[in-house]
Amino acid sequence: MSSPTLDDAKRRSTEKLDPERDVETLELAPASEYYVSHPFMRKLLSWGVEARGILPVPREERTDTQYNRIFFIWLSANFNILSFSAGSLGPAVFGLGLRDSCLVILFFNLLASLLPAYLTTWGPRLGLRQMCLSRYSFGFFGVIVPSIFNLASMCGFCILNAILGGQTLASVSGGNLSWSVGIVIVSVVSLFISFCGLKFLSWYERLAWLPVLLVYVVALGIGGKHLINPPPAEPADARTILTFASTIAGFVITYSPLASDFTTYFKPDVPAWKIFWYSYLGLNIPIISVQCLAAAVVVAVPTVPAWSDGYADGNVGGLIQAMLRPAGGFGQFLTVLMALSVTANVAPTLYSFCLSFQVCMPFLAPVPRYVFSVLATAIIVPLSIVGATRFYSTLTDFLGLIGYWASAYAAVVLMEHVIVRKGRFASYDLRYWDSPRKLPTGLAALGACALACALIVPSMDQVWFVGPIAQKTGDIGFELAFAATAVFYVPLRHLELRFRPMV
Template identity: 50%
Template sequence: MSDDKEKAELDDAQVNGNEAIERGHDPVTVEKLGLGKVTSKLFTWGVETRGIYPVPLHQRVDRNFHKIFFIWLAMNFNILSFSAGTSGPLVYSLGLRDSCLIILFINLLCCIPPAYMSTWGPKLGLRTMCLSRYSFGFYCISVPCILGLATMTGFMILNCILGGQTLSAVSGGDLSWTYERLSWIPVLIVYLVALGVGGKHLSNPPPSEPATAEHILTFASVLAGFVLTYCPMGCDFTTYMDSRVSQWRIFWYSYLGFIIPVITIQCLGAAFAVSIPVVPSWSAAYVDQSLGDLFVAVLRPTGGFGKFLTVLLSLSVTANIAPTMYSFGLTFQVFIPYCAHLPRFVFAVLATAMKDAYWARRHLISVIPLSIVGAHRYYATLTNFLGLIGYWASNFIAVVLVEHFLFRAHPEWFLPSSTTTTTSSPSLSKHSPTPNSALMNKNSTGDPFAQYLLRDWNTPSLLPSGIPALLSSIISYGLVIPCMDQAWFIGPVAQKTGDIGFEVAFILTVLFYVPLRWVEVDGWTLVYEAIILGALDTDTVLDYRQWQKEQ
């Protein structure tokens, strides 16, 4: 999309709220709630107040593209990635070689979608869930929002479990780019010291039983669920970056930010997990399945310094929780559209207030009590959670990517001739339907981003219905459920193959979404013809049919 065209589209969007687009929230609503002075003061201090309002082109000027590398690096360079790697040997009885090979190839493949979706932020200035309205519609996007909120809450719970376990083992507002850029360094030091102290036990891993297809595929589904669920937040951190940047540049920064920490730390976790049974002090410390106790045992030769390093490791989870809370607030605004009028910091304050209220009144459900419950069965919590979220993430990715690469990039394959805005029939020019984000412009092909009309981002009637996206996802579960392998249910197919639910979910969603979306796109024209042509005289209808043939 050219800069001039995009600017024109944003100007159209600003007709009904220029100041709201510029500030990222509705100043009228903020004043009504008595937050005007507070918001203005925070804005002057550099606190981000923008929620899901599109970022105007002139505000997309950040050229520090390395930021996105460090944010993905920090989010994954922590103890949660380590724990995911340990599940291969500890839960699925896989050897070190098999675990590392699965970790390598699954992550090389599954890190591609979230890295690619990070490239959309600079192009459109839209947050991920807001951008997903162009495939799931204004109302149906609520379902992915609910699942996304549950997923982010689940990840925060897992992080709190690990952070709490690690910390207990020792003792018996604005997203900070600086923190995310540096937070991984102490974690790296911890892992290097752990390797230096315990590396002698990793050189000769014990022999393992041959890997079975069931265990390989089920472990692969857990790893896929770990990274694929970053897709619903992929654009959230890149919307302020310069729109003229090459997509490849953003992609490689993001991709490397994923694969370097995820593959490295998960393989390290698998290596330590394999050696637990042959090192008496490690197996004694791990009797309660606490990774915190394991790290204390590994670092015990360093004395008090080891405890200090374990404290640093426990605090590393904040580098994942902080960006997750950032995306949580944005997703909540898409889920409840009225909240889009409020500045984003309101949701950070609300989350903090909920936590404080729990401690004060002991009756609110929050991340902390759920973390306490999950800590008693951590690996059951981890594997069940990652396996389940991988299913819906596959549905989401399939819909968004098919919409982008097929319907947005090649609308001429699906749109009838009558949907073009340029007509050679003067008598029908006034009756031609105006292309919007549901009924795409056939004449504008080649660049899929040109089909995302930003003026439509918050107008339900100008967005797709979302029914094809929702229906194709739901239908896919007719075969996904028999392919599930969870602690509480093992489907008949999964009994023979292992968990292949996320692969099946992706393939079936693609197969169902294409025809359903095509019917929706062509259906708009059929409705148009039934209403408009039914009110026209016979000669005009014949003229219209002749024009269709010529096109």
Template identity: 45%
Template structure:
């Protein structure tokens, strides 16, 4: 069996023959041939079957650049964004003022990288993980893609937990969290299975009812808002840094799939316009919805009834506390909030299949759509099990996600600025995207990753580990993991990348 899996297909691909080889071998294999036939039938129904192959110029039919903003607007105008905001006062004990300032500043900074990486979709015609080969290397990108698969599953589970808790409160405890989780997962699967066009159509409109619901929540709950005093001193600094790490993890999480949603836009689209649309589309919902979450959570310090609802029902109870004054209409708004999770989750489920296909040639045999089904089957039980403690699950996941994505982004951006001279033409994607000899191996990126991990370990502040550089910050420490991970990686990668390129060029690589 091993000899079959390593036969001429892998060698042909490494020689650069690419997708034609995959098609040729699919025609010769039984079960895999049926997968190809299934793909053709789905394509006839308007379901996107294109995987990680480079999108040719004549297929770039999405000319409305504002689509690069709407997808991020909808994906973040959701109840999980609200859930991030509540962590400032609720988990880290911050005042309202410092919570709001942290939300604004960290989001404005983190989304710069998402906006930049989103420009590579039209310019290169490649999905995010495929474009990563130019900085992380042919083999290094496989590791990054694996981490991204794990992140997509984790995101989906965390998001559906929020929706499940809300539905349980709407149903007056007659339904379990699992019911809401399954409903959200099924709707997400249908859209993620259908592909790029359907994802964009859904995102174009889905944010509107959710935005209206958030505005109504603000109107009916504002009279309860209180200005929780802003603490001072080193303990406050530690809490702010830890909350900042959580916000960073949420915002920077989009970088690992930033260019998956605009590869059908023309290559001549101005990069500055692409970036600005993404930047605005991200920050409007991230900042405003998270600020609302922080304000509603801060109100629990002055209202025992709200505090009790949150203590008993977590996120769902807090949302109901803010909306209970409008009775049954409040329950209707909560259903909208529950369904808003779909707009966030389809991004993860759609990109999951693309990341899986990057893992290896044989993974490309399986259509992207099939991975959406597999991923859904994996994250549903994870969400059901983790639904008992939303805040802690969210905070732990965001921080760990933020560490590795800080490393990923640093390497990607340094490659673009230092080694590609900020010129997209220096990537030569039309000829080299699927040719291992035109990419680095990934040794430099891997070693820089190790340096970044060392920085994260020194600065992280988690229940299971507090780094030696985090301990002096605050009474219980303060998380500076993503900052140190970024710094260590930024220093290590350029010289390592230069040495790797010099070594590989002498051995026939076209770098």
């Protein structure tokens, strides 16, 4: 007996109107019916492994009321050594003092996290994953472009995390464990967590931040005395401030393209403000606190010889290990916990990687989600091993670049919802979530992003290119990416609507 296909699901789907929210939803058969073509897959499903990919979550399956799960997902995903590394860039790469670094970290995180926090509120209302939801502005084929950028960004974050975890494990071993082996260990653990699906992932993220908090508390207890009187710093110029700000914004704004991936199982009638604040606080509490701590530690490194030795060549793992060394064997144990903290970021990233991959290649929608977790890990491990020797330059370039496209993407999706659809979720006809002829062409969205590049490129400040505007102002590319794309998109979208009605 052959298994049901995605087309079978469409034929059995019927239109249903939600009388309370006036939102059209689909009555789809449970996702488990579409992933039972092999006995092994049936066994995995019986164990609770989630197979659903980009298939919309029907209203009757959106029953989760533990809304604080999204808070812990963001908290654990960012309460790790990668956030520490990003915060260290202010003093280490841009030469900023502690006060300037912390002010940039505070205000630009509070600003940039507004977008992903808001987009998480859409998941319960529509039951659509973020990049699948983006088809209603970018179109069925047009969304492939931002999906490719999203895949590249997620791979980049996973690579950076794997490198950090591998470095830290190697520093604990005293040379008995190579960076490469550490990278493999971190990647395999993350694969297991992602493989199991959102329920297991949510359970893990609810607990993963606790040992990391212990690490930071012990590290502060041992080395806090070195952070009390930071050495004076040279006054910072506006260009340096804005370039570092662009890097910090790039760290958090790139959660926008995967924001609703983790909220599609929540009940549709959950108040939007509740999901927003859980997400906003879940992003900002760990990122701001850990990045500011990192800035303080790196400013103090030159005054502590043991820290300087551990931090040689920008080895963040070695710095953490040096801070915890006075605790002896317990410090070694805490360093291992810190190394494994990156799994709380890699695992949800691998989860979303699967979804974007299916949006890029829609014919793979019937393939179980967990297959792509394995594929992503196979890509990440060798690239992490190759890139491990250039961590700081890779981190700086990567965070600076990804903020541009993520800002443009968020502007399109936001303008579509707020201006074109006037904030009405009922205007998203979910019958056509995968109908190329019914969805927008995507020309307006891609055209707006392309036109915005005329302002983004001159405003970039990267090691390999500094635009004429950035030479005077610093990097303001992500700000102009959002503003210019928003301005261009609205008239282009209204023009597009003359030829293809809204769905």
